[in-house]
Each structure stands twice: as C-alpha cells, then as structure tokens.
Amino acid sequence: MNKIVLYEEPGYNGKSKELTDSVFNLETEIFAKTARSLKVEGKHWVAYKDKDMKGDFMVYGPGEHNNLGCMDREIMSLRLVKEELRSPHIMLYGDVIFQGEPRNIHDRADDLRRAGFNNLVSSHKVKEGVWILYDDFNQTGRRMITFKGEDCSDYRQFGWDGKLSSLRPLLNRDYEV
Structure with a gap:
C-alpha cells in the first residue's frame, strides 16, 4: 500500500492526515501548510509549496521524516510517484x-x-x-x-x-x- 501520513507537529504528534493518492490542494483536506513531520509507506511522494503541484518541491521516500526542512508548514499539494524508478x-x-x-x-x-x-x-x-x-x-x-x-x-x-x-x-x- 502507498500512503503518506502528515502530522501537525514534529515527532509525529498532533493531528494527522492519511492520504493514499495525489492531492492538488490540501485546503480541501483542511491540512494546508500544517505538516511538520510525515511518514511514507510504499512509493515516493512529491510535496509542493503551491496548489496544483506547482512551485518549489521536496521528494520524500519510504520511511519517517521528522524534519521537513524548507517544507515545514509549507506543503500545499502532494503527488504520489506512480512511475517505476528503474530504467530512467x-x-x-x-x-x-x-x-x-x-x-x-x-x-x-x-x-x-x-x-x-x-x-x-x-x-x-x-x-x-x-x-x-x-x-x-x-x-x-x-x-x-x-x-x-x-x-x-x-x-x-x-x-x-x-x-x-x-x-x-x-x-x-x-x-x-
């Protein structure tokens, strides 16, 4: 299963939001510019600073990401990377x-x-x-x-x-x- 869980606080604390597919605008999920840590299961996710998968971005692979760096409280949209990453x-x-x-x-x-x-x-x-x-x-x-x-x-x-x-x-x- 591919999913990303966003947390409102570092250390995977506070309110959370689990997503299993791309989201063009996190405002519709009432979680825009809120995430401070996240966990990824399965494939990679691309987090964008702007709606509609635009603007600066960060790629998060499987695992736990306690520090979001420049994306701390900045994520507005997410894309699940469905493409195979071998043979580019x-x-x-x-x-x-x-x-x-x-x-x-x-x-x-x-x-x-x-x-x-x-x-x-x-x-x-x-x-x-x-x-x-x-x-x-x-x-x-x-x-x-x-x-x-x-x-x-x-x-x-x-x-x-x-x-x-x-x-x-x-x-x-x-x-x-």
Missing part, C-alpha cells in the same frame, strides 16, 4: 519544440556540456521514470521535476532560456531531494 530515460533536445539532435540520457549528468550540449538544452521528452532538472551545474540553481510521458517544448516558459545544465533521475534509494 529522457530525450534532450538542443532547440525548442524538440528540434536539433536528440540525445538519450539514462543517468545523472552534472554538466551537460560534457554530453556535447554546450549548455544549450531547450526541450525534453520523458520516456521512463522521474527526472529532476536544474538550470545550473552539479544539481544546483532553479529546478523542476518531470514525470514519464511529460514533454516540455520550450524552457523559456520557466525563465530558463535554454539553460538546462544538469539533471538526475529519481531512484528508489532516494529519500529526500
């Missing part, structure tokens, strides 16, 4: 609208210049898994998370201006990002 695969394109020579990526890349992109990746298609993309090298800077079946035809819509610089797949062993 993303197609990267140097130009917008999936133009330019496509490159198949299956592993973490700390510097896409080394993969021949010269710091110019402008679009992608996720074939398998879940990927975390960064606009700077070594998994730093602004970031986004993208899931199997999702495409992004132009990073300019996120203010990245063709500047995807590093990325990594979410793996089963990852607990917090």
Whole structure:
C-alpha cells in the first residue's frame, strides 16, 4: 500500500492526515501548510509549496521524516510517484519544440556540456521514470521535476532560456531531494 501520513507537529504528534493518492490542494483536506513531520509507506511522494503541484518541491521516500526542512508548514499539494524508478530515460533536445539532435540520457549528468550540449538544452521528452532538472551545474540553481510521458517544448516558459545544465533521475534509494 502507498500512503503518506502528515502530522501537525514534529515527532509525529498532533493531528494527522492519511492520504493514499495525489492531492492538488490540501485546503480541501483542511491540512494546508500544517505538516511538520510525515511518514511514507510504499512509493515516493512529491510535496509542493503551491496548489496544483506547482512551485518549489521536496521528494520524500519510504520511511519517517521528522524534519521537513524548507517544507515545514509549507506543503500545499502532494503527488504520489506512480512511475517505476528503474530504467530512467529522457530525450534532450538542443532547440525548442524538440528540434536539433536528440540525445538519450539514462543517468545523472552534472554538466551537460560534457554530453556535447554546450549548455544549450531547450526541450525534453520523458520516456521512463522521474527526472529532476536544474538550470545550473552539479544539481544546483532553479529546478523542476518531470514525470514519464511529460514533454516540455520550450524552457523559456520557466525563465530558463535554454539553460538546462544538469539533471538526475529519481531512484528508489532516494529519500529526500
């Protein structure tokens, strides 16, 4: 069974809310910006600071999470990661609208210049898994998370201006990002 239990206090104390599927707005569950600790059973969950699974995020894997860090009293929406996290695969394109020579990526890349992109990746298609993309090298800077079946035809819509610089797949062993 896949579930997340949110607690209103650190140490898994206070009121709690158990969820078994994604929630676009925790206000409907009367638990928005309340969680201070949580427990995850089964698959990973992505917690977002904004409604509709937008904004800054944190990934929580199976286990107990007594300290939510930057997500303390900030969680507004949650997504259950239903995708399989083995055999990750993303197609990267140097130009917008999936133009330019496509490159198949299956592993973490700390510097896409080394993969021949010269710091110019402008679009992608996720074939398998879940990927975390960064606009700077070594998994730093602004970031986004993208899931199997999702495409992004132009990073300019996120203010990245063709500047995807590093990325990594979410793996089963990852607990917090």
